[in-house]
């Protein structure tokens with residue numbers, strides 16, 4: 090049986106397993122919820138976002154979106170315009186840690202063009218999306234003169250994909266969206282295939298070009314292969330390791346023909362993806378009893394809020410009782426955005442006033458989750474923290490509050506990374522890992538990059554499990570990470586049938 094058949098079989102098996110698990114979950118939850126008489130209702134700040142403010146936001150967004158198109162530089166000039174984003178000095182802090190950490194840099198820009206394109210691409214299944222821009226959110230180069238200035242700046246430039254509140258709140262519209270989503274639903278394997286199309290065709294084209302040019306498998310062949318792997322974002326260390334191992338393998342198998350060499354390369358990469366995940370727990374750590382608390386962290390714009398919306402829908406569909414905490418109080422738009430997702434998903438939300446202490450929102454939310462027997466609490470946090478010390482303080486304050494109310498909480502701290510930012514995502518991951526106990530990664534926008542190799546870099550260099558991947562903007566495009574489907578999606582055309 091060829092590699093292709095093995096993959097097909099394994100993918101089918103996985104799908105059946107997932108379906109079965111989902112059915113069991115749904116049965117469990119529906120039994121429990123029928124015993125509960127309490128109905129889900131939205132608490133906290135119940136005031137609705139007004140039509141006027143929406144129009145205002147919409148106008149601003151479409152204006153800035155248009156502006157972006159006019160301003161959009163060419164790839165080259167954009168690349169040169171891409172800047173490393175420095176986290177600025179925490180001038181108020183006098184201790185050494187603070188000084189050292191003030192040098193921490195978050196580089197988000199280098200592949201910004203890919204990211205921007207992916208986010209701007211309007212999805213046919215989501216007609217209710219407004220797209221605008223937020224160029225500054227990934228470039229917090231200086232401490233804002235005041236929070237108001239920063240608020241204004243980011244809100245004006247926000248690049249957001251929002252279903253509008255009214256649309257999401259209207260039952261008819263909600264059903265229409267649901268139908269659209271359901272009808273566009275695909276199997277996990279298909280989603281991976283579709284979501285990894287860019288990576289696959291780019292990697293395949295590069296490999297084909299490399300193989301077409303080679304006469305002998307010599308040192309220069311392996312040098313070119315190493316460069317190709319680095320370009321695909323598998324990480325520098327991984328690229329060297331893979332090339333070293335391939336050298337041995339090609340020799341061992343006495344591969345001389347181009348097809349044989351290709352098979353050895355693909356097989357080796359598949360083995361490495363498998364090995365990188367050994368002992369990895371890719372599933373969500375669910376509470377044995379009481380609410381499971383999931384803290385979402387990550388810099389702004391990576392897709393935290395969207396991921397929460399998608400995950401909440403998934404849990405809701407499993408029959409779980411879900412509440413969201415809008416603890417990104419820094420930007421008013423973030424609260425609205427999460428509120429829209431809550432309404433659209435039909436789950437509850439706890440929110441505070443803009444600029445209020447995020448920890449107080451966390452406190453209200455965890456208390457509610459515990460007292461009212463919720464299954465899942467998902468906490469959205471701000472990504473706009475100036476340096477590692479601030480980040481550490483903010484996150485540890487939230488965690489302390491959570492733990493006081495629910496000793497095992499948070500059950501997961503999921504770091505959301507934008508795959509289109511390539512190696513800068515690795516830099517962010519390292520910083521967050523130092524700032525808090527990250528338990529897993531959600532890798533978003535894989536559909537928007539040709540550099541799907543980042544998954545290998547994360548797994549083999551950071552030793553963090555990738556738990557979910559974002560393969561598109563639709564609510565059903567967030568999938569539990571499946572190494573098998575991933576590798577299949579990445580190498581499909583290269584696996585001999």
Ligand SMILES: Nc1nc2c(ncn2[C@@H]2O[C@H](COP(=O)(O)OP(=O)(O)OP(=O)(O)O)[C@@H](O)[C@H]2O)c(=O)[nH]1
Pocket residue numbers: 207208226248249250387388389390391392393394395396417423471472533534535536537558559560561562566
């Ligand atoms: N193509 C694609 N776009 C995505 C994916 N996940 C998120 N996005 C888009 O990325 C953009 C930013 O997502 P947000 O959820 O607002 O990001 P955030 O991290 O919450 O940002 P802040 O609220 O500023 O901290 C939106 O336009 C999303 O639709 C994905 O998997 N694929």
